[in-house]
Amino acid sequence: MKEKNRKYDRIKSLNLLNYICTDENGKESIQGMGRTLNVSRGGILLETHVPIQLSHEVAFTIGIEDELIDIKGSVVYCKLNEKNKYESGINFFDINDTAQQILNKYIIAFRKQPA
Numbered sequence: 001m002k003e004k005n006r007k008y009d010r011i012k013s014l015n016l017l018n019y020i021c022t023d024e025n026g027k028e029s030i031q032g033m034g035r036t037l038n039v040s041r042g043g044i045l046l047e048t049h050v051p052i053q054l055s056h057e058v059a060f061t062i063g064i065e066d067e068l069i070d071i072k073g074s075v076v077y078c079k080l081n082e083k084n085k086y087e088s089g090i091n092f093f094d095i096n097d098t099a100q101q102i103l104n105k106y107i108i109a110f111r112k113q114p115a
Helices: 097-112
Strands: 016-022 028-039 043-048 057-064 067-080 086-095
Touching: 016 043, 028 097, 043 057, 043 067, 057 086, 057 097, 067 097, 086 097
Parallel strands: none
Antiparallel strands: 016 028, 016 057, 028 043, 043 086, 057 067, 067 086
16 A cells, blocks of 8 residues: 555554454454554554454554553554564554544654654
């Protein structure tokens, strides 16, 4: 997907997170640790050691500065990168107002930092 087609701008962000995947029947399939590679108001690019199926939903807790937020999303794609790790594009579909405000505050603060 070309960057100009994105609904929200992505910013580089390296945050560790815990994730739990559920299959199309709502059954937990895998859980583990990963890290964000970038984040936007609408989704993240998640790096993991194992692939995440496109049919799965992902629930995760992410630490942004001193705050933790819980988010759910759907997997848009998953590919193997040059480091032999998997990159999964996740679109948020369940994020509460407080978590969205924290995420927005983080993105705004990050954009204000000098390049």
